[in-house]
Amino acid sequence: MKLLAxxxxxxxxxxxxxxxxxxxxxxxxxxxLTGPNGMTLxxxxxxxxxxxxxxCNGPCATNWPPLMAGDMDKAQGDYSIITRDDGKKQWALxxxxxxxxxKDSKPGDKTGDGVANAWRLIKP
Numbered sequence: 001m002k003l004l005a006x007x008x009x010x011x012x013x014x015x016x017x018x019x020x021x022x023x024x025x026x027x028x029x030x031x032x033l034t035g036p037n038g039m040t041l042x043x044x045x046x047x048x049x050x051x052x053x054x055x056c057n058g059p060c061a062t063n064w065p066p067l068m069a070g071d072m073d074k075a076q077g078d079y080s081i082i083t084r085d086d087g088k089k090q091w092a093l094x095x096x097x098x099x100x101x102x103k104d105s106k107p108g109d110k111t112g113d114g115v116a117n118a119w120r121l122i123k124p
Contacts, residue, residue, distance in 0.1 A: 025067060025079055025091040026098065030108055033093070033122035035067050035100060038107030043096040045118040050095035057085045064112075064119070066090040067098040093122065 026033050026041055033041045044064065046055050056064050061084075069081045069089035080092045091098050101112030101119070113121045 024076065025069065025073070026093070028124060031123060032110060033098075034107065035098075039100050040104055040108075040110050040112070041067060041098045041122055042101055042112050042119045043093070043122060044099060045120065047097050052080075052082045054082060054084050054090060054097040056097070056099065061099075063102050064099040065102065067100065098122075 026035055028034070029038065035041055042064070044054075044056050047053070048055075054061075054066065056066070066084065066088075067090060069091050071089070073081060073089070073091075075081050078094050080095065081089050082092050082097055084090050099119075101109075101115070103109075103111050110121055112119050
């Protein structure tokens with residue numbers, strides 16, 4: 001009986017882990033794409049779609065923190081994972097890396113749209 005209970009618990013935990021790994025890294029909220037923390041996400045015009053690279057590194061990434069992917073995350077649907085210059089992983093949508101804007105202070109803020117005429121909100 002204990003073995004059956006242990007197997008049932010293990011199966012449930014593995015299923016939960018698998019479903020967490022399959023969860024989309026972002027969702028639509030208030031008409032824009034947001035990260036798991038509810039903060040607005042942006043794309044950068046200088047990133048070449050489908051290149052698998054981010055050109056926003058160093059001080060740029062300080063102001064525009066990447067939406068990081070974990071080691072267990074897997075590409076799914078329109079979401080892919082790129083490798084940054086520092087070797088860390090970042091989520092991309094339809095080949096465009098995703099970023100937060102450091103000056104957005106709370107969920108719902110969208111102050112990064114149009115910054116330097118190069119940063120864009122992601123709308124449906």
